[in-house]
Amino acid sequence: MLQLNNVQVAYGNIEVLHKISIEVKKGEIVTIIGANGAGKTTALRSVAGLLPKKKGSQILFDGIDITNMGAEKIVAEGMALSPEGRHIFPELTVEDNLEMGAYLRHKDKAGVAKDMKEVFEMFPRLEERRRQLGKTLSGGEQQMLAIARALMSSPKLLMLDEPSTGLAPLVIKEIFRIVKKLNQTRGLTVLLVEQNAKMALGVADRGYVLKNGEIVKSDTGENLLNDDSIRAAYLGGR
Template identity: 45%
Template structure:
C-alpha cells in the first residue's frame, strides 16, 4: 500500500464571517515533495496555510495529516503529527541568541536540554552560518540569515512537512537566491516535504515539484512545476485574468 499524503485538503471551504476565503479547495502534499501555492493578494494562499496548521477551522471539507483527519484540531495536534511552520516575515526573537531561538523551536517535543543541544548541533551541520553566529542576537542577523534561522527553528521539532509563508519577502535579490537554494537543498538532503506560499511564481516553481494557483479562494490551475512554468495562464492568474 502506498504511503499516505502528509497533508491532504478534501474540498475545504473556509469563511471569515460571511466572507468565503476558500471554496472547495483540494490539495495534496506527499512525502518528500515540494509544493508551491501561487496567487496574488487575497487569493487564499495564506488562508490555506493557516488552515493546514490548524489556525483556522473549515466550515466544510476535511483536512488530513498522514491519512488521519484532523479538521477540527488545534495547532498542537498538527505539530505533533509532524507539521511545522516558517511564518511570514520570519518572526525570530531579536533579543535572543541564534541558539536560544533554535531551542524555542524544540520545546514542543518536551525533551531535555541535552537533547535540544544535540538537535541544534545536527542542524548546524546543515546551516554552518548559524553555527558561526550561535551566540549572536538574532536581531543583528541579515534578513537572509534570519530566514535561515526561522527555517532551522522549524526543523528543531523534527517535522515531516514544513509550511513556509512568503520566505523571500523583504529580502535582497542576492539573499532571495540563497534562501531558495537552501530550501531546495534541504528538501533533497533531508527528504523533507515543503508547502511554500509565494507570490513570485517563477521563483517558487524553479524549486518546486508541483504547484497550485489560487484566485479568489479557488484553485484555478494545478500541475507540475514545468507545466505551470510553460502555461501562459499562470501570469494571467496573478492579474485576475484566468481564461478557460
C-alpha cells in the first residue's frame, strides 16, 4: 500500500533522512521506532506531503506516485496523519474538529454522519464533549480527538505520530487498544511512530528501527521485541 524508496530529506544543508526505504502492506500495522531525533517524525511528515523530498526519493501510495504531492492532495488519496503534538484546532468545537477531518467528504453527508457516530462510539468521551472547544479537553482527550479527526477522512492508511506522548499509562493502553481494534475489524492499515517502543511493537505486525536517519533493522514486531540489542537500546534494558 505504501512504499518509500530511497527517501532523502534535508533541512537546509543538514540531511536528516538518508535514503530510507519502508514498506507498509495493506492491512498491516507497521511501526517505526527510534530514539529522539532519529528522524521518525520527519519520515511521517515527508510521507504526508508536509516536507519536500530530495531528488531520487520516491513514495508510492496505493500505486500512485505521491512524492511531490502536497499534503492537501494526499489526503484525498486516502491517507490521514494524526500529527505529533495532536494539532487539534483549539478554537473549534470537538464536533467541528471532526467535521474538518471530513473536509473533503462534503458530498458524502450520510457517510460522514455514519462515521461521526462510529467515532463517538469508539470514543464516548468525545461525544460527551462534542460542543466544547478543543482547547478545553485534557491531553488524552485531545489525542483521541486527533485520531478520531484523522479517521473522519475515511482513510485507507492511518499514520499516527507519537500518540502516547504525555499521556497516563491507562490512556495509552486504551488508545492502542482502539488502534488494534480498527486494524482488526476494519482492516485499516496503520503506520505508527512511537518512542514507546514496547507498546508499539506490541501491536505492530512489523517494525523498522530508525537511527540517525537510517533504517538499521526491520523485522516482525515480535522478533524485534525479543531482540537483545533492541531491548537494550529502546526497551529500557533486560
